[in-house]
Amino acid sequence: MDKTALVVGARGVIGGNLVAHLEREGDWSIVGLSRRGGVDTAAVRNIAVDLLDREDTVAQLAGLTDVTHLFYAAYQDRPTWAELVPPNLAMLVNVVDAVEPIAPRLEHISLMQGYKVYGAHLGPFSTPAKESDPPHMPPEFNVDQQQFLEQRQQHASWSWSALRPSVVAGVGLGSPMNLAMVIAVYASISKELGIPLRFPGKPGAYSSLIEMTDADLLAKATTWAATNPDSRNQAYNITNGDLFRWSSMWPAIAAFFNLDVAPPLQMSLSEAMSDKAELWNAMIERHGLCHTPYEAVSSWQFGDFVFAWDYDVIADTSKSRRAGFHEYVDTEAMFLRIFHDLRDQRLIP
Template sequence: METTNNTALIVGANGVISTNLIDYLSSLGNWDIIALSRRGGTDHGHVHYIAVDLLDLEDAVNKLNSLTTVTHIFYAAYQDRESWAALVEPNLRMLVNVIKAIEPVAKSLQHVSLMQGYKVYGAHVGPFKTPAKESDAGHMPPEFNTSQLQYLQQQQIGKQWTWSAIRPSVVGGTAPGNPMNLALLIAVYATISKKLNIPLRFPGKPGAYGKLLEVTDANLLAKATLWAATEPLAANQAFNINNGDLFRWEDLWPKIAKYFKMEVDAPLPIPLQTMMSDKADIWEDIRTQHGLNYTYTEVSAWAFGDFVFSWDYDFFADGSKARRMGFHEFVDTEQMFFRLFDEMRNKQIIP
């Protein structure tokens, strides 16, 4: 008979990061998994979904006060807002409400994992020191990742549980309905370009085409997140998690075009959020023709594309700390993109 040793509470369960973490924990066979999100989900195996409004403390307490067996919290929830300053209050409040609801009832709580990103280094506001290191100095607030970690550090003082802060680059995965899915937006952009019989042009700033970047495979991220949550030496520390290699769009973009059997032409800066806003009918034609499973809204992430493709500065961090301490996974980024495109085809997300 299969036994479970730990109970994971996955917060923000329907995102590209959490869906891969749920799959990974499920594959190990020794985890019960409770998945929280606004819209819930369908229970399967050792995974139980709860629909909850984490901005509402009363709702959080009512829905979560029976979760006495939770041993690990994996926090990856996110609420988008119109400005960097406006992001702080709701995203901090959700984390606070989770801790307020779970800490008093989960007497065996061992660890809280906080998903962050390179915003802690100022990567979202302009050129930042590269490679960024976990020990780098902070920057002028507001920045919700920093506010969340400061809260967690203060809350943990004198407690038996520990924390970790996981800092991936842009995450590569296949989950639709996610506002920050780079591989999916490239695949959809390529699919629509091909339908219109135009070459695959890089749509970002001219200076972004030749800069050094890195990404983080969602499967690698899941493994690293669990490693940091269960490795005693990693307690109460932050870790940059990346694939371990670097790339430039000017080298990778033609290879992506070749994957989709397309011509590539000179980059042409276009605002994706504006230029792709009228392409729903085209996508619906593609969807009908190929029997695809997802609507245009579910596969669109154009604002994120405008953001990522605007980085006309190097964008990478030093991922050696985790690897020095025992996490030794690497992923080839080119092969990651091709594998993700293959998975999207298998899931009938793209033709």
């Protein structure tokens, strides 16, 4: 095969769905990097590596001389915005430093970003956000990562692209940022306790405009940007293409789980769900679910983060459409599809 993809962060919801998409395309050799590694298949080779260990990264990646496309979707969480910068920048630098000198056919480096570039995590920001919007006060590791690629590319033959999705939803365990899993487990536990489904976020978040990005759609956009000559050295907002309010989406979610909807009640999911491990383990036995540790099944902290957005969180995606990417996903249908997949895989009752 002429194309070899190196997917960094291959076990996350974004990287995992990207690997699956590349497999479906059928004309890629695929190498997945993650801290945990994985089971190899006919098309995918997995490597376990600590990307913060520069020497280990160089050693583990030493044989990847055929890489043509580097897809970077790795992330390490830290308590504060400033603390996020050093590890997340270092991991990208270590990967590029390890691959670039040994991969003469390297064509493209794809960087996964998000709306933090626009300051969405800090409070109300200019919406719909555009790729040309002015920067905000640092620290912000997404910006530092892009600046590193921009500077490095000036003396290289490869190009880069940056994808900026909204909240990404897909099937994937162990990811710190998977809102679909948060909602599915929260709803499943609500049903187990015989209580209605209440929106747990800030009152203003229930009525603000928001959008999502389906992990499969994001994978298509990522490979499109990486292989489209006109997308060289560009950043793109990538979303499903529709907007919604939780006030209208919540009843549809509740209906899937056969739950009543009660008025919103602001609460910290991190606190309210902290004592539910024993209940979850009982649900696994009762419903014949996969034995997934409670701490790996959902990130309540991320749910609290998203449900606290009592302001519009939307971006302009016209740049990607003008460039030729026209995929669209109905967000309500996306949620229901993901919930069906989770149920079929016996991850939720």
